[in-house]
Amino acid sequence: MSGFFAFLADNPLLLLGIFIIIGGSAGKLAIGPVTLGPIAVLLAAIALTAWGTVYDQTLQIPEVLGNLGLAIFAFATGLLAGPSFFAALRSSWTLMLAVVLVLIVAAGVGIGVGGLFELPGDAIAGTFAGALNNTPALAAAGSTPAATVGYAVAYLFGLVAMLGLTQVALSRGPADRDDPEPLVTATVRIDTSEPTTIRDLHRRFGRTIAFTRVSRSSTDPVLGVDDDTVLGPADLLTVVGPENLVEQVISDLGHRSSHDLVASRADLDFRRITISDPRLAGRRVADLRLEQRFEATIARIRRGDTDFISTPGERLQLGDRVRVVAPPEKIDEVTRYLGDSARGLSDINPVALGGGLALGLGLGLIQVPVPGLGALSVGAAAGTLMVGLVMGRVGRIGPVHVSMPHTAATVLVELGLLIFLSFAGTRAGSQILEAFTDGAALDYFVTGALVTLVAGLGVLLVVGRLFRAGRTRLGGIVAGAQTQPALLAFANNRTCFDPRVAIGYALVYPAAMIVKVVLAQIMAGG
Known part of the structure; x- marks a missing residue:
């Protein structure tokens, strides 16, 4: 097996194809009424990469390829949500604020429980980032060994628990009052x-x-x-x-x-x-x-x-x-x-795609000085999502068409997601076995699990009960609060790409992304 994993390690594009084949096939298997869909690609990548480490082989998808997949996914999601997003935004700023407050409470729980276990600040910050599946927050924490171990231990539970809560939101949340009538x-x-x-x-x-x-x-x-x-x-x-x-x-x-x-x-x-x-x-x-x-x-x-x-x-x-x-x-x-x-259904509009990615990635690189925290940026994912929202809304800038067909955007969402999930799986899988053999692994796990549950249940209850968000949009909001593309894919798969899922995701994703990065930096600095 060592030779097989060495071969895969030397051929990352072949490895990408294998992840997609295995995960895509597993994602179609029904567990009761639920199918995992694209999220199975992430789990397959974690499992195969962890298996490879047993033979001292590190399976990796190039970071630039993973970032490209994430950028395409976020931009196309913005295009899909853009036409309805800004109308929803006018009445949803309090909802966004509520999600931010829930994440702050979750961070407070992480600091309190991590303090009881006498974990250092960088380890708590990394655990917080893993519990909420947010790699930029890990980077903000400094990506130290302790932060990385905490991230890896908390990541998988955070993913699985939020997958369950997304399913709860879609199936048992408040009735959809905004269902389009026939x-x-x-x-x-x-x-x-x-x-x-x-x-x-x-x-x-x-x-x-x-x-x-x-x-x-x-x-x-x-x-x-x-x-x-x-x-x-x-x-x-x-x-x-x-x-x-x-x-x-x-x-x-x-x-x-x-x-x-x-x-x-x-x-x-x-x-x-x-x-x-x-x-x-x-x-x-x-x-x-x-x-x-x-x-x-x-x-x-x-x-x-x-x-x-x-x-x-x-x-x-x-x-x-x-x-x-x-x-x-x-x-x-x-x-x-x-x-x-039929071309009208599938034209990806290279001008819109290239221009949107360039503008979004450029926006994500802009550094904004924040007193006490240094310079922060929204990151590539949030930047491309925001540009996609605007371009999807305006549709045209002068003579230039800046959107693309619904069908083409949906295909790009899935393509970008499969690439990114394969990359994210290799990042987590390469650390997960080592993390669970660490002496403080149980402390990291308990801390991360509580952060995940407080954040997930908090968003589910506050947005579902207080704001009465319908179950379809609520599923997207839970995924956006977790800033986890795999959860959006799961919700899309369960609802046949109902546009309310993408709108809910886009409503809270940028604010959630920014506040997680800021909180992780504060925790690491403390």
């Missing part, structure tokens, strides 16, 4: 005597309802609508939106008609079209001027697995599948204009 379509016959306009209806019911067709009677032509369309008694109007709102519109305007305007496609047709023309990516729906050009409207947008009502201010992304309503003779023109190519 969209329904109905035709209402207007009974009100006073004329009204589509603009008036949007003022009354908001933009989560769409009005797509009108007919003056069941025998008249079916016409498209715009904000200035006037509606009168006995008109038939198509309404699209969440069921409860559609029922409210029907109740307020008249009654549900047995005549289905959507089924009558002679005057107005509809088609699902993929946005694949890069010139349209990042543009608002209103900027396309489909009504003026083609007498067409976009009624719905499907992004990933989520359907939602189109609004004039919604920014389109490559790969969005839009439901267009237009006269039959115009449908093909609209299709050519929007692109409707």
Whole structure:
């Protein structure tokens, strides 16, 4: 076996492939209702690397490759969360503050318990970093032998315990109050005597309802609508939106008609079209001027697995599948204009990827002087995540498209994660056997376990009970508070990449990353 491990040690790219094969296969095995998914790659890397140390062989994935994987993962996660992140941020700053306070309490527990065991400050800081799976915090602690041993002992329990808490968050947290409701379509016959306009209806019911067709009677032509369309008694109007709102519109305007305007496609047709023309990516729906050009409207947008009502201010992304309503003779023109190519689903946009990584890595290198602590930086992961959030939100800077399709970003998240988890596994696996033979290993383990449980249970209870975060977003928040990409992968795998997971992760990750680094430096200095 020594020769086999020596061969792997000399061929790190082959080693990477083996980690992914073994971990990927194991990750598909179900343990009750749970599959580990990509997190199994991390466990496989830890196990094989630890096994190699028995034969005095050190298995390593080059650090630059691991950092690249982490940067790609964080940037693509930001792209996925960006469109909804800033709207959530306005109402979630208190939640972020609560997570920071929980981490401070966990650090206090680590200092208190570590002090009882008479552990030096650097050992406590390293144990704290391992308990919360945060390598930058280990670096801030100085990466001394004592800190490194504490990190290795606490790391595995921190990972497994937080994996369990993430599963608890996803399965037993508060009910998702922000579940997107399925969209329904109905035709209402207007009974009100006073004329009204589509603009008036949007003022009354908001933009989560769409009005797509009108007919003056069941025998008249079916016409498209715009904000200035006037509606009168006995008109038939198509309404699209969440069921409860559609029922409210029907109740307020008249009654549900047995005549289905959507089924009558002679005057107005509809088609699902993929946005694949890069010139349209990042543009608002209103900027396309489909009504003026083609007498067409976009009624719905499907992004990933989520359907939602189109609004004039919604920014389109490559790969969005839009439901267009237009006269039959115009449908093909609209299709050519929007692109409707499979390329729109998979274009990684090299300009966005390269530019985002460069900007994010540069941001992560900026040193900010902090009195008493020296110079601190947010690091590569937080830097690329923040840049990804901004680029995912704006979509376009002048003529330059700076985002990418949902499908392509999802693939990059998984690719970057597999590379990083393999790297992280070799780092922990090379130290773990030595760490557990250290005389103070039990002291490190108890200290780290308490830090993990206080932080994990604290976030779960405070955010779940006090802030009533729904279970899907709560799973992402628990993963973000741990700053552990493997937990995000697990939550994504369990929810089929529900965007609320990435939003929850992105909400707390940067603040959690920074506060952990600062706390570790304070503990090591003490």
